[in-house]
């Protein structure tokens with residue numbers, strides 16, 4: 001593996017310029033994690049792969065907005081954020097990449113051809129999880145599809161980001177142009193106050209606001225299933241907390 005871009009210098013708070021990366025001529029593919037669930041960044045523009053196949057982990061932005069699948073060789077993601085219960089993975093792979101030409105020693109089970117040839121029924125599938133995913137797909141269609149999900153998600157995220165941008169207590173941690181619609185990390189600047197916020201929010205019925213254990217602070221994950229009213233409730237609580245603690 002060859003790391004060709006990183007924002008580690010600023011704690012992964014932005015997406016590096018990926019318009020002219022040193023893509024190795026021998027590279028098999030260029031890989032991105034399109035929406036970083038932990039740091040709350042999102043590729044708004046795909047990298048210039050210089051002709052190489054693009055592979056993307058889209059676990060935390062799957063079905064949050066329309067996607068042009070023709071731009072990728074392989075898209076994959078766990079369904080556990082926007083689609084259904086943990087235990088199911090969806091892979092969308094270009095047909096010419098489904099081959100027997102895999103690294104020597106690759107287990108049968110980890111070879112895409114195995115699953116493609118068997119109609120995704122090589123092993124016993126997690127039928128219940130897939131059934132729930134089907135229900136969510138129908139719900140998505142009924143809601144108006146991915147264009148409507150995008151609008152809903154933009155409206156939801158804007159409410160929270162607008163509040164963060166004028167707050168004197170809370171601060172979003174990601175550069176504006178690279179902000180995720182799904183995961184919104186923020187901090188007060190004080191570990192003590194962050195902990196107090198998470199505790200009091202929980203008491204007020206606002207769950208799971210603690211940031212990922214590797215970064216601390218707070219993180220609001222506002223996936224498809226989170227209604228606008230949920231974000232309104234969070235912002236109202238944040239305003240109240242700000243008034244009481246500034």
Ligand SMILES: Cc1ncc(COP(=O)(O)O)c(C=O)c1O
Nearest residue numbers: 033035036037057058059060078
């Ligand atoms: C973007 C992304 N990739 C991968 C994973 C890991 O998924 P799993 O725990 O199903 O391996 C997650 C989190 O669940 C994620 O957000």
